[in-house]
Amino acid sequence: xxxxxxxxxxxxxxxxxxxxxxFLSALKNVDEQxxxxxxxxxxxxxxxxxxxxxxxxxxxxxxxxxxxPSLTIAGGIILFLIALRMIFPEYEGxxxxxxxxxxxxxxxxxxxxAGPAALASVLFIANRHPDRWPWxxxxxxxxxxxSGFILFFASGLSRYLGRRGIIAIERLxxxxxxxxxxxxxxTGIAAFLSFYQAS
Numbered sequence: 001x002x003x004x005x006x007x008x009x010x011x012x013x014x015x016x017x018x019x020x021x022x023f024l025s026a027l028k029n030v031d032e033q034x035x036x037x038x039x040x041x042x043x044x045x046x047x048x049x050x051x052x053x054x055x056x057x058x059x060x061x062x063x064x065x066x067x068x069p070s071l072t073i074a075g076g077i078i079l080f081l082i083a084l085r086m087i088f089p090e091y092e093g094x095x096x097x098x099x100x101x102x103x104x105x106x107x108x109x110x111x112x113x114a115g116p117a118a119l120a121s122v123l124f125i126a127n128r129h130p131d132r133w134p135w136x137x138x139x140x141x142x143x144x145x146x147s148g149f150i151l152f153f154a155s156g157l158s159r160y161l162g163r164r165g166i167i168a169i170e171r172l173x174x175x176x177x178x179x180x181x182x183x184x185x186x187t188g189i190a191a192f193l194s195f196y197q198a199s
Contacts, residue, residue, distance in 0.1 A: 010143035076185030086174030
């Protein structure tokens with residue numbers, strides 16, 4: 001995996017376009033200027049969590065004795081499920097649970113930005129080529145802050161794109177993510193079979 005492909009993968013998983021209605025719903029009772037500060041704060045928290053997974057995740061996997069094929073297969077399954085939700089979105093009710101108070105960490109930073117699929121993907125790329133950690137650090141940073149830039153202007157984009165436009169873009173991103181998830185799953189199966197035959 002190249003740095004560019006890692007950026008694209010993480011950006012698709014974070015799904016900032018699809019998260020626009022969720023963020024607007026969760027922040028609807030917060031002043032607009034305060035909303036921007038909250039988005040920046042939650043973005044930094046999500047970025048920090050992903051960086052922690054980048055450096056510590058490999059050691060956790062080693063401690064739990066989780067093999068690379070298992071991680072690849074699990075990552076493919078998670079991505080596939082996330083992609084299905086992107087292709088068949090259901091926004092109603094998802095952002096209503098924390099609208100009375102200012103959201104903190106949950107659900108904006110986790111899981112809407114740094115969700116299970118994003119964290120699993122960080123573990124995947126970090127475990128495949130741990131020596132390339134500076135490039136993965138760069139990929140996480142670019143993907144995270146590109147997503148944050150889109151969410152920062154969520155109100156304007158929501159008015160410009162409209163509900164149908166957001167759904168159309170999210171479904172297109174979901175279709176791309178489906179192919180990536182299937183490839184990850186097949187790669188994990190192939191690696192498992194190679195290991196099994198070699199042993």
